[in-house]
């Protein structure tokens with residue numbers, strides 16, 4: 404198993420957060436972690452890579468507990484959470500040279516490989532400040548890819564992109580999964596987008612994982628699209644909450 408998350412719970416002082424979230428991601432999955440703004444996606448992802456501690460629960464990446472054995476667990480993982488960080492006054496190449504310093508075992512040629520993979524090979528000596536948002540997002544992905552990870556954890560990778568940028572990012576993810584045998588865990592509130600590329604999804608709503616399963620199981624005659632499914636789940640969830648309040 405590539406990711407195992409069990410009983411993840413974290414409450415912020417304002418009583419918002421996540422409750423008892425658990426899921427499993429297998430090798431080769433493109434796993435869509437879907438939910439509206441504020442549902443708890445970023446909180447879960449931060450716990451997954453130890454940027455934040457859970458009150459309860461466990462995450463194992465490639466069988467290693469992230470809290471107990473951080474370095475070993477992260478060795479095969481690339482991460483892009485929140486806005487990609489890059490120095491605008493430096494070129495993409497220069498930016499990746501700085502990232503490469505963390506990986507003394509990697510050769511410089513890996514920078515070119517990573518930039519080629521994301522389609523920035525022809526722009527690698529241009530200053531990042533002149534890049535479009537889509538190009539910056541691709542540079543963030545190149546940076547996450549640099550260490551040749553087997554698992555990529557991406558938080559809202561198509562956020563803020565125009566249609567062409569979204570299509571490019573989608574195609575890139577599918578190509579990397581197919582050609583480089585990478586596993587993906589991708590959060591998004593864009594359900595349509597994710598429906599096009601994911602084979603497995605988890606749906607989070609109000610801090611709870613309300614459904615998890617193979618795309619082929621969730622999309623059915625009753626719910627012809629994932630969005631349809633999600634809207635029905637959200638209605639049910641709201642009805643239950645209203646009932647509890649009565």
Ligand SMILES: Nc1ncnc2c1ncn2[C@@H]1O[C@H](COP(=O)(O)OP(=O)(O)OP(=O)(O)O)[C@@H](O)[C@H]1O
Nearest residue numbers: 415416417419420439440441442443444445446447
């Ligand atoms: N540091 C914090 N302190 C207090 N509340 C927080 C904090 N971080 C997140 N929250 C709250 O916890 C809930 C989950 O937030 P989270 O950022 O995980 O959601 P999300 O699904 O990633 O949303 P978005 O798509 O808007 O980023 C939200 O109600 C949010 O307001």
